[in-house]
Amino acid sequence: DAKTTQPPSMDCAEGRAANLPCNHSTISGNEYVYWYRQIHSQGPQYIIHGLKNNETNEMASLIITEDRKSSTLILPHATLRDTAVYYCIVRVARNNDMRFGAGTRLTVKP
């Protein structure tokens, strides 16, 4: 199973872009990269996912390198409400198992 590596914590100024990196060097060709976040003690919230191409939705953008060994989640204009733990997950394709690591704790500061 592919594993992910994320920095334990990051800070970002309010209104600036937050760029959260993730390494997944052993990802398989048919595995997707997912991003979730968990605000305080709430249930995780889906943000975005992708396979090869860059993806954008109303919450964020996902940039996946050409070799698919790493990706970056971009929150274009971070707000204080974006303070959360962000999880990068590579989905195990053979079942429904989503392996959450420790994630990156993003703190958006005024």
Next chain:
Amino acid sequence: NAGVTQTPKFQVLKTGQSMTLQCAQDMNHNSMYWYRQDPGMGLRLIYYSASEGTTDKGEVPNGYNVSRLNKREFSLRLESAAPSQTSVYFCASSTPGGGTETQYFGPGTRLLVL
């Protein structure tokens, strides 16, 4: 549309007691999941149910049993609670998608075993 609901929100048990955590979803999703989250750690999958009538073990199934009662409901039972099962339990549901489904999570049940 309530999404994923969990009961109770908080529970205190003594070692050896049993209890059932309830989860229900109103999104007509086929798949449902139970996770646990220990302090400062990510979520770990306990059991999941890909469809009504089927259940499978996840990463940490020992000490738990599950029942997929119908398409809407998926319960998690602790037969003999242990302090090591003190955790926050999250239920989730998703639609099938061959690798692209999104999981939707409930608000969690906080369990303390003394």
